[in-house]
Amino acid sequence: MSFIRAYLRASTKDQDANRAQSDLYRFADERGLRIAATYTENESGASLKRPELFRLLADCQPGDVLLVEQVDRLSRLNAEDWERLKTEIKSRRVKVVALDLPTSWAMATAAADDIQTRMLDAINGMMLDMLAAFARKDYEDRRRRQAQGIAKAKADGVYRGRPEDTDRNAAILKMLQSGQSWNTIIAATGCSRSTLSRLSKRLTAADEVNG
Structure with missing residues (x-):
């Protein structure tokens, strides 16, 4: 019997990592599935230092589902770190299902040894790679725009930095x-x-x- 494990992530403590929880539970309910556990953390998707994600993977048995709202909740990693995370996921034979990746939805209910699952897994893997690359590019673009904005503000003499806590x-x-x-x-x-x-x-x- 496989379990569905929901992963919720936000980048900072000022953001609500649980924001998407209702969407994940609705997705499971519509398919007659039950989420066995939820793992929540506030960490950057550009870093592999995410204890709750790796606790989720450690809890998984072969065939379990890692359910996320969007692929960028799982990864904004560079190519090398994304390969490391994929290797960990594959070694544990965990199926990744993302609400923004419709090709992955059937993985939530497909039988572990079904030939269709192997085909879906191949398609899903390709789409995951593509969306993970897009998520990384978006992260790098935003960082670059932020750096450009700070540089301009400093040049104009109006940069004040982050407000003090x-x-x-x-x-x-x-x-x-x-x-x-x-x-x-x-x-x-x-x-x-x-x-x-x-x-x-x-x-x-x-x-x-x-x-």
Whole structure:
């Protein structure tokens, strides 16, 4: 018996990774299927560092279905990393079904040893490669446009960078003042070491002024 495992991903914590959950459940319900488990995370699709995706794959048995809303939820990877992910998926004999890839829909209900499944798998693999390539191109285009916009804003003297998260930074400053280690602060707040270094220097400067 195969299981359907839904994968939900958003790029940042400000986005709702569960946004598409109702669409995935509707897709399953319309076909008399049941989603056995849902895996949700906020990570970049351009990175392989996605613990929930790999937990999903580790939980899979041969013939299980990985269900996603769109192929770009699964991959915005470069060609090399996409091949690595495909190899992992194939080695576990997992079927990928995406709502934006109609050629994959029949994979959700096809019998594991059916000759039709092998044909669908071949077609699906080709379409997945194409959509994954489109998703990567879209990612690179947006990054390039963003870099161009920042460069122009800097040239015009109007670039201000990302707004500071004042509440989080205030909490980090208090943690620094209390003597907590950098590793503890990073684990608790999710901030980067560069941000922590900048705030530490700010705190030192303030102490020197007040001292």
